[in-house]
Amino acid sequence: MNAEALTPLHLPDADTLIGDMGARARAAAKRLAVAPTVAKAAALHAAARQLRAQTTAILDANARDMVAGKTAGLTAALLDRLRLDEARLGDIADAVDAVAALPDPVGAEIDRATRPNGIKLTRVRVPLGVIGIIYESRPNVTADAAALALMSGNAVILRGGSEAVHSNRAIHAALAAGLKETGLPADAVQLVPTQDRAAVGALLRAQGLIDIIIPRGGKGLVARVQDEARVPVLAHLDGINHLYIDGAADPAKALALAVNAKMRRTGICGATETILIDRAYPAPLAIVDALVAAGCEVRGDTGIAALSPHVDPASASDWDCEYLDAIVSIAMVDGLSCALAHIDAHSSRHTDAIVTEDTAAAERFLAEVDSAIVMHNASTQFADGGEFGLGAEIGIATGRLHARGPVALEGLTTYKWLVRGTGQVRP
Structure with a gap:
């Protein structure tokens, strides 16, 4: 089932939809976890080229969102977050290129030690797996999140806000074209094809399919995610x-x-x-x-x-x-x-x-x-991942666990221990 090709009238129920997307993302994540750096970088450079090549289509889509946002009475601040122009879209593409040029965290050695019995321990970075990102208003998040997830070896399921629905779909189409061009799985970056709030609930319940949820938006959205999620959440509520x-x-x-x-x-x-x-x-x-x-x-x-x-x-x-x-x-x-x-x-x-x-x-x-x-x-x-030299950010985390501050490539990894012995048995 290709969820992106379905029209709203033909979408399955939310749990079935997210279950299918999650299963395909899980399969894609397994491939990305072992993909060489050069392949991930090539896909991101191709995605950046597609963003530039599809500028007219993306800006036309954004214009539709801007008209709808003004009609709906969005505040000036929200309209500013939503608005794209050639310069901003160029910055988005540049950020994708910048992520491709960053050091790949996957497989990076954190530390190593040799125990008195001769066992050698190494701690290395590995991807989180499948990341669900729920966000509002900001179409740049579609590209930033996809780029960071891909370079850190993760698959991502994106659920953007209704304010930017046309912009998000146009940007996602460009990203998907870049993946297809370079042979990485298109299911590595998926966009939920419905604005039904039930899809958000299904994402929050997707234990076993989604490893972490990252919300970016207003206090109401983040509070809902933190209250309802059955998977770990990486979030901040306010920027006071x-x-x-x-x-x-x-x-x-x-x-x-x-x-x-x-x-x-x-x-x-x-x-x-x-x-x-x-x-x-x-x-x-x-x-x-x-x-x-x-x-x-x-x-x-x-x-x-x-x-x-x-x-x-x-x-x-x-x-x-x-x-x-x-x-x-x-x-x-x-x-x-x-x-x-x-x-x-x-x-x-x-x-x-x-x-x-x-x-x-x-x-x-x-x-x-x-x-x-x-x-x-x-x-x-x-206070921005790009300004910190991280290429882009998936959000600013204000909690104490896992990651804090601008969350970029390293923040989207965890680690595992590699133990190498020569036949040691524990007495």
């Missing part, structure tokens, strides 16, 4: 990121970082949502004025609100809000200890940053903030 401007911050750096961290792209999970300013910092009003001038709505505590008539009073809920919009909450704090306490109480453990020229303060911040990504004198907008 903080920028702390220390009393010893360089004002020029602080100003540039505050504006960039908040306003470069407000709809991404690495955008700063709360700025904390030390009372000892000499130029807080300049930070506020620069954000307002950039078109940002500022919500502040009493100390910040007293600085400017352009500041709205912040409510208690603002400190726990991922705006994904041109809105920021700002608070005055009494030094580094208070900033650390605020971050500990309100951070989502995604990305938090300090601006300071005080090395000791910076090192304390880096050591004590318990987030997946902690920064010194850098914009939180750098």
Whole structure:
């Protein structure tokens, strides 16, 4: 059964559909696990060429999604995530090429040892197997996830959101053409051919067929996945990121970082949502004025609100809000200890940053903030796998198990022990 060729009217029930896709993905994963690096890289380069060759078809499909999204009342942030143009599609293809050029993690030796009895132990990286990815709005995830899964030897089942249905199908068609061109199994990258929510439930119940689920989307989607999944989940709920401007911050750096961290792209999970300013910092009003001038709505505590008539009073809920919009909450704090306490109480453990020229303060911040990504004198907008030199990312993980921060090739592998003996028996 080729699920991609079926029309919605002829699709089987969700469990049968996902069961069939999972079985085919499992077979493909066995081939990918032993595929040589050169074969995987060739497939990705072919997929990137197909993305470029099919630019017109992909952008036409995206235009349909954009019209539907505007009609449905999607926010400006969601529309920005959804929108493709030639430059963005070129970046997507470039990212696929970049993944192909990365070191293959499969088979990489983590460590080795020889026991006193002569047994030799080696720990090596192996693929996870079959990955299910459930995502919303972002058509680039279709290509990024496929590329990362393929290069790390995994098969992937993609279930994109209805907002990007046409874009996802067009991108997937290009990826499938690249796989076909190079002889790797097309079932290594499958796209669920229905937007029926029952298919999501079937994915979450697919024990034995799917090894891990990775959700990328809003809090409602991620919460549902975490509540219902019977397979392991790698996820984050929010990007409630903080920028702390220390009393010893360089004002020029602080100003540039505050504006960039908040306003470069407000709809991404690495955008700063709360700025904390030390009372000892000499130029807080300049930070506020620069954000307002950039078109940002500022919500502040009493100390910040007293600085400017352009500041709205912040409510208690603002400190726990991922705006994904041109809105920021700002608070005055009494030094580094208070900033650390605020971050500990309100951070989502995604990305938090300090601006300071005080090395000791910076090192304390880096050591004590318990987030997946902690920064010194850098914009939180750098919280991205591509910016970390990973080629692309499948998401930012904020939990503690398996992987944390940008999840790329290494994060999509596990390991096994290889034991080599010469006839040893255990006494």
